[in-house]
Amino acid sequence: MSRRTVEKQTRVAVIGGGASGLAAAAAAAAAGAFVMVLEKEERVGRKLLATGNGRCNYSNRYVDIKDYRSRDLDKAEKILSRIGQKETLAFFERLGIWPRADESGRIYPSSEQAAAVLDVLRMELRRLGVEIFCGWPVKELKKDPKGGFRIIGQKGEQKKADRVIIACGGMAGAQYGCSGDGYALARAFGHQIIKPLPALVQLSAKGDFFRHLKGVRAKGRVCLEWEGTVVAEQSGEIQFTQWGLSGICIFDLSGQAMELLDQGKDCGIRIDLFPQIQPDAFYSRLLNRLSVSGHKSAEEFLEGMIHKKLIGVVLRACGVESPAVPASELGEKRIHAIAAMLKGWRIPVTGARPWSEAQTTSGGVRLSQIDPGTMESLLQKGLYFAGEVLDAQGRCGGYNLQWAWSTGLLAGRSAAGL
């Protein structure tokens, strides 16, 4: 390439070499820009390697706006309609990744290795001549009076670019380099940030019994409640941990739970361990069960219905002094209490596990200040955003990486001038 041609190229700097930044860099370079990626860590894509338990659930067959949350959901929908799952799968297939969906629609590379996704992205960036600077934490971003931007590193070193894509992620998975740097960079240009809170994370809950329940799993329906109103609900496997509740269904409610707590609202998770049976029918079934269990203890009476470790907790909460009490002595009142608890056990939520254990961030740069057709800032020409730094969160199942690819590819293409 001649020097003249190089000079004519748009210089695009991508801040952050995670999922969205690498996709943005590939798209910008493929569209003819000269691209550099500035990454804080010693390697790009570290978080990507940890996704999907090392298998990288990189999209979902059923991507739908209903699976996302944002203050500006209409904008998120427009973005996902510009570049969605189909275009993303085609992009990765061109790079060499064959998709394979599981029965619930989660899409993984057929090699089932997250490393493959990172490898093909790196190969593509190498092919396109993208410059990658690792160990380059961006501290400040400024408009250059002569045009374009000045990007300032931690030690005062500087780089120049015509256009900049902020793809620094949010605050989830802090051990992979994410500590919310993108918010400060965005704020400097007047962008509004919706308070970042951990999401897709285990919830901590009140109850001294949790330390005995570590490792217990149960299937059921879980509702996030506030003042008796169901705010959201999910079904699936509930995992009890020493601190509270986990499992995909809990993860999917965690962002909203954290928002309620942040607003000072006491919220709780109500667990229905037998969602397939109506409350009255369930109570009658327990009474029937009792009629043939007179020879058993209270503990033995519940065995086979719920996990053995849950029995003691349920009996205690329902006022049964000892699990050895004869079942025949439980009485209708206690059976009623047991039925009510198994159909609607309310657990007060107290918080979430730390950022290092969260899979995504609720909140971020407000989408209403971004052009959904290009990902360009409406406040600063030449400044673009991609990925988790933005206020949009998907549920578990490949939706967050889909958001990273959609926004990254769109921002990259637009920043290159297409």
Ligand SMILES: Cc1cc2nc3c(=O)[nH]c(=O)nc-3n(C[C@H](O)[C@H](O)[C@H](O)COP(=O)(O)OP(=O)(O)OC[C@H]3O[C@@H](n4cnc5c(N)ncnc54)[C@H](O)[C@@H]3O)c2cc1C
């Ligand atoms: C354990 C785990 C498992 C997950 N599994 C899945 C999954 O299977 N499917 C799914 O859809 N989602 C999954 N996610 C979520 C998904 O990984 C994120 O949504 C996605 O990585 C966000 O992409 P991003 O590019 O916006 O941010 P990131 O991938 O977090 O990348 C941001 C990059 O910016 C860099 N950076 C930060 N600050 C600076 C700075 N100042 N200067 C330079 N660089 C900076 C960081 O070091 C990082 O490399 C998972 C998350 C975790 C933590």
